[in-house]
Amino acid sequence: MTKNILITGGAGFIGSHVVRRFVNNYPNYKIYNLDALTYAGNLENLKDIEMKENYTFIKGNICDIDLVDKIFQENNIDTVIHLAAESHVDRSISDPLAFVQTNVIGTATLLNSARKLWNNQYEGKLFYHVSTDEVYGSLGETGFFYETTAYDPRSPYSASKAGSDHLVMAFYHTYHLPIVISNCSNNYGPHHFPEKLIPLSINNIIQNKPLPIYGKGENVRDWLYVIDHADAIDTILHKGKMGETYNIGGHNEWTNIELIRLLCKIMDEKLGREKGSNEKLITFVTDRAGHDLRYAIDATKLKEELGWTPSLQFEEGLNKTIDWYLENSEWLKKVTNGEYLKYYEKQYHQNEN
Numbered sequence: 257m258t259k260n261i262l263i264t265g266g267a268g269f270i271g272s273h274v275v276r277r278f279v280n281n282y283p284n285y286k287i288y289n290l291d292a293l294t295y296a297g298n299l300e301n302l303k304d305i306e307m308k309e310n311y312t313f314i315k316g317n318i319c320d321i322d323l324v325d326k327i328f329q330e331n332n333i334d335t336v337i338h339l340a341a342e343s344h345v346d347r348s349i350s351d352p353l354a355f356v357q358t359n360v361i362g363t364a365t366l367l368n369s370a371r372k373l374w375n376n377q378y379e380g381k382l383f384y385h386v387s388t389d390e391v392y393g394s395l396g397e398t399g400f401f402y403e404t405t406a407y408d409p410r411s412p413y414s415a416s417k418a419g420s421d422h423l424v425m426a427f428y429h430t431y432h433l434p435i436v437i438s439n440c441s442n443n444y445g446p447h448h449f450p451e452k453l454i455p456l457s458i459n460n461i462i463q464n465k466p467l468p469i470y471g472k473g474e475n476v477r478d479w480l481y482v483i484d485h486a487d488a489i490d491t492i493l494h495k496g497k498m499g500e501t502y503n504i505g506g507h508n509e510w511t512n513i514e515l516i517r518l519l520c521k522i523m524d525e526k527l528g529r530e531k532g533s534n535e536k537l538i539t540f541v542t543d544r545a546g547h548d549l550r551y552a553i554d555a556t557k558l559k560e561e562l563g564w565t566p567s568l569q570f571e572e573g574l575n576k577t578i579d580w581y582l583e584n585s586e587w588l589k590k591v592t593n594g595e596y597l598k599y600y601e602k603q604y605h606q607n608e609n
């Protein structure tokens with residue numbers, strides 16, 4: 257079977273793993289990667305597959321109606337895997353409108369092009385929307401997010417993703433557009449931009465810089481290796497039911513402080529530093545505004561209905577991730593220049609207690 261797949265945000269962290277997987281595993285599928293190359297998009301993430309015959313990169317914005325229509329028409333797009341987004345909560349606190357623009361307007365633009373150009377010919381078509389568990393809000397010390405959990409977003413990022421999820425569902429109910437949504441927990445792994453907790457901490461440990469922990473470090477996140485997320489997306493794309501939502505997660509909860517202590521310990525060994533020396537870099541800083549206490553996914557539906565489970569244990573994934581950053585210092589240097597340094601200065605300067 258052949259498919260013409262438009263992947264949006266394919267130069268970003270998760271998108272690049274999804275693009276690589278589909279280009280390599282499905283030579284019969286044509287993959288079109290539409291990405292605006294914001295600070296978070298990096299074609300270096302795709303160097304190994306950029307020459308493949310079934311891969312095309314298109315630089316552009318998902319909010320550009322004419323461009324999106326043209327891509328659908330010229331390439332006979334039958335499948336969309338939509339990952340393009342503004343994705344960092346802290347940036348959404350300082351610039352919420354950028355999140356509404358890309359995450360809400362951009363998603364609406366893609367949905368509307370699919371609706372217009374598929375023109376009720378929905379056989380063999382699919383709009384797959386990649387979303388986050390953050391739309392469910394914040395858990396207390398117990399309980400999990402289920403697919404049926406009511407949306408309760410609390411940051412401009414999660415609210416804009418919730419808005420996009422609602423639009424996707426609205427297009428399903430109103431126009432019968434064939435859609436599927438997945439809501440995944442926090443990802444980690446190679447090519448993760450070093451503004452998020454794990455890659456930022458790895459980068460700072462390498463450079464012997466302070467490790468900023470918000471509040472008391474008691475917030476809990478549920479971590480999944482990015483390649484397992486790409487694997488789940490592949491499973492859902494091929495086996496998921498139209499109009500359904502699937503939660504993706506690995507039952508792997510860590511408080512931020514315990515996670516960073518483990519990271520420090522592993523990196524003491526890898527960098528040949530004295531035991532306990534990296535932990536001394538931990539610095540508690542002012543808490544994030546509206547900081548969600550705990551996320552935890554129940555992925556039973558995905559396991560029972562589609563047979564997906566994560567492949568990696570956390571320590572194995574964390575070791576692989578650290579090794580990748582240690583072996584790819586050039587990548588780190590390139591993405592931490594200019595614009596990122598300005599962001600870092602603004603975000604953390606005068607913030608350390």
Ligand code: NAD
Nearest residue numbers: 265267268269270292293294296297317318340341343443
């Ligand atoms: P990322 O920030 O690393 O990458 C986003 C990509 O989208 C970048 O390549 C960027 O250039 C591109 N982009 C941004 N605005 C665009 C626009 N207007 N037009 C075209 N391209 C644009 O994000 P990520 O962490 O890889 O997340 C990808 C998707 O997965 C997002 O939708 C996010 O909400 C979702 N998600 C992320 C996580 C996580 O832990 N990172 C977890 C669950 C779901």
Ligand code: TYD
Nearest residue numbers: 345442451452453454468469470475477512
């Ligand atoms: P992050 O990686 O930004 O993902 P998200 O906010 O989408 O879950 O943050 C993960 C957790 O780490 C979150 O509880 C906020 C916290 N955090 C810090 O303590 N310090 C930091 O410098 C960053 C970026 C995050």
